[in-house]
Amino acid sequence: EYAGNGVPATDLAMVISNFGLANNAADTFLGAYGPVDRNVVNGLRIAATIREALWCLMQAEIGGMTGDLPEYTALCLGRLEQVLR
Secondary structure, three states: OOOOOOOHHHHHHHHHHHOOOOHHHHHHHHHHHOOOOHHHHHHHHHHHHHHHHHHHHHHHHHHOOOOOHHHHHHHHHHHHHHHOO
16 A cells, blocks of 8 residues: 555565565566565565564554464564564
């Protein structure tokens, strides 16, 4: 819903983060996209991963761990752990 509203690197980082692309898959994806500063995308990928994990935690605090939120939160926290290594 936010795609196309800002810097393309942000959208690319969100795709890489939200689909949990491994480094080789992310490189292939970015290669298919075209010229882009990969350092910027990587920094934004880290930010996007943090943002999504925080969103899960806030949603749990506000609305409780209902529906598929427990599984999604675990997935996001796992991605966060990986990206911060």
